[in-house]
Amino acid sequence: MENILGTNLDRIVILAYFAVVMGFGAYFGKYSKTTSDYFFGGRRFAWWLITISIVATGIGSHSFVKYSTKAYQYGFSSTMTYMNDWFFMPLFLFGWLPIIYYMKLGSIPEYFEKRFSREARYIATFMILMYMIGYIAIQFLTLATALYKIYGIPLMLTVVLIAIATTIYMHFGGQTSVIFTDLIQGFILIFAGLLLFTLGLNFLVENTPYASGLKALWDNLTPAEKLPLANFNSPPDFNFVGIFWQDGIAGSIGFLFLNQGLIMRFMAARSVNEGRKAAAFNVLVILPISAIVVSNAGWIGKAISNSVPGALPIDLAPNDVFVSVANLITSPGVFGFIIAALCAALMSTSDTLVNASSSVIINDIYRPLTKNKSSDEEQLRLARLASVVVKVIAVCLVPFFNSFESIYEAHGWFHSTFTPPLVVGVFLGIFWKRFTSTAVIATFILGAFLMILGQMYPSLISPFSHGIELRPGRGYSYIGALYNLFVCAGVGVIVTFFTKPNADKQLTGLTVFDIHKLKKIFKGSSINEATGKPVVVNFKVKDLGKDMVSFSKDDMKTINANKGDLVYIQDSRWWLGGLKSIHATFADPHDENGVVYMSEVQRDSGMFIDNLPLKAEKEM
Amino acid sequence: MNFYQTWLPFFYLYGVGGIAFLLGTFLIYKTGALRVSYEIHKKWIWILFYGYFFYAFIHALFIYLAIGSS
Incomplete structure (x- = not known):
């Protein structure tokens, strides 16, 4: 040895x-x-x-x-x-x-x-x-x-x-x-x-x-x-x-x-x-x-x-x-x-x-x-x-x-x-x-x-x-x-020059030539690129359907989002780096400012804690 | 120290590598993947070119200092 x-x-x-x-x-x-x-x-x-x-x-x-x-x-x-x-x-x-x-x-x-x-x-x-x-x-x-x-x-x-x-x-x-x-x-x-x-x-x-x-x-x-x-x-x-x-x-x-x-x-x-x-x-x-x-x-x-x-x-x-x-x-x-x-x-x-x-x-x-x-x-x-x-x-x-x-x-x-x-x-x-x-x-x-x-x-x-x-x-x-x-x-x-290429339709989203279409493919509907501001809210549990969350009309205006847009919600403590967070979709708005409604599953998935504020921003 | 040791590798790196960099930038611009009309993409164009010249500067500086110390 x-x-x-x-x-x-x-x-x-x-x-x-x-x-x-x-x-x-x-x-x-x-x-x-x-x-x-x-x-x-x-x-x-x-x-x-x-x-x-x-x-x-x-x-x-x-x-x-x-x-x-x-x-x-x-x-x-x-x-x-x-x-x-x-x-x-x-x-x-x-x-x-x-x-x-x-x-x-x-x-x-x-x-x-x-x-x-x-x-x-x-x-x-x-x-x-x-x-x-x-x-x-x-x-x-x-x-x-x-x-x-x-x-x-x-x-x-x-x-x-x-x-x-x-x-x-x-x-x-x-x-x-x-x-x-x-x-x-x-x-x-x-x-x-x-x-x-x-x-x-x-x-x-x-x-x-x-x-x-x-x-x-x-x-x-x-x-x-x-x-x-x-x-x-x-x-x-x-x-x-x-x-x-x-x-x-x-x-x-x-x-x-x-x-x-x-x-x-x-x-x-x-x-x-x-x-x-x-x-x-x-x-x-x-x-x-x-x-x-x-x-x-x-x-x-x-x-x-x-x-x-x-x-x-x-x-x-x-x-x-x-x-x-x-x-x-x-x-x-x-x-x-x-x-x-x-x-x-x-x-x-x-x-x-x-x-x-x-x-x-x-x-x-x-x-x-x-x-x-x-x-x-x-x-x-x-x-x-x-x-x-x-x-x-x-x-x-x-x-x-x-x-x-x-x-x-x-x-x-x-x-x-x-x-x-x-x-x-x-x-x-x-x-x-x-x-x-x-x-x-x-x-x-x-x-x-x-x-x-x-x-x-x-x-x-x-x-x-x-x-x-x-x-x-x-x-x-x-x-x-x-x-x-x-x-x-x-x-x-x-x-390549001696074989038949795949139809363009089969290649959708898979080449650099379709990058501009990718967000729409990801979201499944037209995208909203309007710039908005993040909001800080508290959450309440209310089941609205799979992946849906609901914000107040005023908060939606601040975020500049419409129903069907995608939202990212995270624990407002930045140093967690998104560990406690979820992705969701905007549902119909309500009238309670500073509050987001989300399901129990979403709360558990994000590991959100009662009374600790959340930060929400529009994805697209 | 001769040219093969000092500046030839530098020119080769930023010449051949530079072609790959410029072709890539041109391609993403032409295909619409990078859009100068988006404010956020404008920043990225600056960052991309900054990165290229940042590394070129560091390498050139050390070659210059090494030659100076011989």
Whole structure:
């Protein structure tokens, strides 16, 4: 066994952290009463809550290890992948997001059936499930590798223990638990990462002649290590152009358009505009901070190596830099907290993916097979069971991923194998009406075949290589994504021209060309875009029919709403972020100002408390 | 440090990425998904372009500072 790191205090801190998160998540289980709550959190949350919970989803436990390694080897260019996601934001915010939200898509594969055919849905389901379950396995492996060095428990047993711990709160809580545990874990992740950075800068001040830690860091990196983008086409294992195509193009589209976990998070937003705010704030503010959070241990490690000889082992393996630097610059207990943050990263990423996987299993396999005849309660029970099954399969896959040379390589294999066909399928589906059902299936099957050929015969990728050196026996790495995208798109385009497209009527609401019709489709009647003001009201229980609520005539005038318009009502305490809220439809008005009539079911669903005011605003 | 290390990646990133960004913006404008007549959409146009130039500025600044320190 390798040397065990950390102290007993560190181990207690890590265990305490697991216990707190499990309790927190299990508490929010009471907010999941239906499959809609379980998967989408009832479409009710404010943008800021969605944003912070996305942080924890975007930073996996592998992120700390992977980016610290690259930061130690190459400096600031380790941040590249966190800072190249803006290019597809226009299409995401105003193309894809309104489609998935207003068409009430339960999953990405469901889009493939509506847009193309049932066969396309089944293939997409298989690919997405494989992708997500494999991703969960990699998360388990990364954290187990770190905890193994601290607790000395055998690796596979550590994996099983982690799986059980995350199951406890996920199992009962679903999406609401995921969002709230990810909220707290998002803060912890950022805090721990910035704490590590601060402690690292202090270490440099204490051990070098510099008065400023930032100055010490800057001066102890070479000019090349200060560049924010890597060398254009060398070395083969870390170059700009390859990473641009793999991450900036395929990865960004995959993350924004195909990540079922992320999509479900946006579906939990209370409106499309709240989803847009969450996505934009995440990319503009949170991702740059996240880049520092996951990379800084590597930068600090490099500066320490250059300025404090002997502080870190001369033969330090780049993969070990995160744990070694954390151990060096923190005191007992704080080291445990930093590793607990690594746990936070794992738990929050895997819980999102597990919830997303069980959503795909219920929405894309169970419901179509049973023709949606089972009750919601039964589906909810099955969703919970599915989340357990997903974890069992993920645990079984861990030894397979452990056989790769590094976690970085396993992760890269994943992205390059599963993302391009799906990326091309969804992208052409949204933005090209002519794209046919036969073409999307050909993209999946023939595209995958050509991708495998590219892996077997790297000379096929050479025309796309941008001068990147071909490594004997190992082929091209990241730039393979450009070849994969090209062959998949090529197959899709060529087959489309030889096959018959679906009728325009069948595509209604499923392409970017119908965005302006989506609100009407969602509402089921003409929309009211007149601007109004929110009102604060108290509620009284009175049954008015399914989803109906009634306001006074004056309040309706203030809101600028008509009968049949949609309304969003929430507990007036803003910091709840929409946790206690409902969507409803305006019924005929009454004459009692400052009061809304709603049914008992609506009151219970919103968890509204007597005498606490509610805030109501028109949706559309 | 040569051009391959410093400015070529920058121009490639904001050139090829910029084409994707502008095509996307043009597409959502032409299809009516983004409507300049809506006050709220006007703000979003500003945010979209702000994001593009924000990242370009950060990257350019660090390249400039790194070259200056060599």
